[in-house]
Amino acid sequence: QVQLVESGGGVVQPGRSLRLSCAASGFTFSRYGMHWVRQAPGKGLEWVAVTSFDGENRFYAESVKGRVTISRDNTKRILYLQMNSLRDDDTGVYYCAKESSGWYGYFDYWGQGTQVTVSS
Amino acid sequence: EVVLTQSPGTLSLSPGESATLSCWASQSVRDNHLAWYQQKPGQAPRLLIYGASSRATGIPDRFSGSGSGTDFTLTISRLEPEDSAMYYCQHYANSPRTFGQGTKVEIK
Numbered sequence: 001q002v003q004l005v006e007s008g009g010g011v012v013q014p015g016r017s018l019r020l021s022c023a024a025s026g027f028t029f030s031r032y033g034m035h036w037v038r039q040a041p042g043k044g045l046e047w048v049a050v051t052s053f054d055g056e057n058r059f060y061a062e063s064v065k066g067r068v069t070i071s072r073d074n075t076k077r078i079l080y081l082q083m084n085s086l087r088d089d090d091t092g093v094y095y096c097a098k099e100s101s102g103w104y105g106y107f108d109y110w111g112q113g114t115q116v117t118v119s120s
Numbered sequence: 121e122v123v124l125t126q127s128p129g130t131l132s133l134s135p136g137e138s139a140t141l142s143c144w145a146s147q148s149v150r151d152n153h154l155a156w157y158q159q160k161p162g163q164a165p166r167l168l169i170y171g172a173s174s175r176a177t178g179i180p181d182r183f184s185g186s187g188s189g190t191d192f193t194l195t196i197s198r199l200e201p202e203d204s205a206m207y208y209c210q211h212y213a214n215s216p217r218t219f220g221q222g223t224k225v226e227i228k
Contacts, residue, residue, distance in 0.1 A: 035217070037165075043156065043210055045157075045165065045219040059215035089153050095164055106155040110164040119212075 002026040002109045005097050009114030015084055022079040022096030022111055028075035030054070035107060036081045040092040042075075048094070049081065053102040064090075067098035086118045122147055122211050126220035134228045139196040148189045150213035155172045156185055156194045159222075160205045166167035168207075169194060201227050 008020040033068050033087040043061070049060045049070040069082040079096050093116050097107040123146040131139050143154070152172035157165040167176040169185035172192055182197045196203055204227045211218040 015226050038220075043208075044206075044222045045159070045212075047217045047219060050215060050217065061216050064153070100170070104153065104212055104214070106153070106170040107165075107210070108167050108170075111168070117170060 004034065004109060004111035006094065006111045006114035009094065009116045011055040011119060012086055012116045013120050014087060014118055017082070018083045018086060018116060020083070020094055020096075020114060022081075024077045024079065024083070024096075024098070027098070027109075029072075029077040029100060033101065033103050033105060034070075034072060035097045035099060036070060036079075037095045037110075038092045039088075039095070039108075039113075040045075040089070044117045046092075046105060051079070051098075057103070058089070065114055084118055086116075088118050091116060091118045121159055121216055122149065122173055122218055124209055124218055124220035126207075126209060127140060127183040128221050128223060129221075130224045130226065132226040133199055134197055135201060137199050139194075139199060139203075139225055141172045141194040141209075141225070143187075143194070143220050144197065145190040145192070145211060149192075149211045152188050153213040154185075154187070155194050155201060155210050155212060156183075157208045157210065159208065165208065189210075198226070199225075201226055205226060 003025045096111045098109040099105040100108045127142045154172045156169040159165040173185045
């Protein structure tokens with residue numbers, strides 16, 4: 001069965017960096033686009049970033065562009081989100097999600113999320 | 121960027137009633153690439169509907185999606201207590217893959 005397990009969250013001071021990971025299993029990781037979606041406390045879902053199945057195409061939300069890098073290691077079956085210059089409003093639960101296809105698909109599986117708290 | 125607006129913000133209904141949730145897009149959603157997700161407190165979102173009207177695997181037929189272009193609807197028939205949750209629409213026609221702000225469904 002498909003499993004997505006996020007890790008790497010924690011409490012970090014403003015301006016610092018954090019790298020999130022999402023370990024995938026139960027499907028051919030290298031064939032599917034992958035996303036990060038976040039949710040601030042008590043708020044709705046915010047799409048953050050996407051990488052195509054081969055990592056060649058990446059897009060970011062305006063709110064994180066220039067501070068965040070999405071990447072993937074298809075050999076290790078891991079998705080990453082490198083977050084730099086963290087701000088208070090980056091606080092929230094970060095989910096990785098599998099796309100239903102290699103590109104422009106719906107999100108058919110989600111991880112359980114990892115909590116990121118940016119606070120001094 | 122496609123902006124999705126959901127209505128109403130909150131829906132409070134009794135078991136057995138039907139819920140109608142709306143999602144309006146600021147521009148036409150290519151190929152009706154519109155999905156609906158359910159999220160319960162403390163849980164990850166779960167896919168309900170894709171392609172505007174196709175039910176995901178394991179989703180009861182009480183959930184149905186309709187619409188095209190800029191106007192989309194999620195209907196939940198014969199509400200059950202377990203349907204109490206937040207519901208989000210999302211487009212996946214291009215990037216950014218925006219979400220609506222959500223509709224909260226409460227079961228009295």
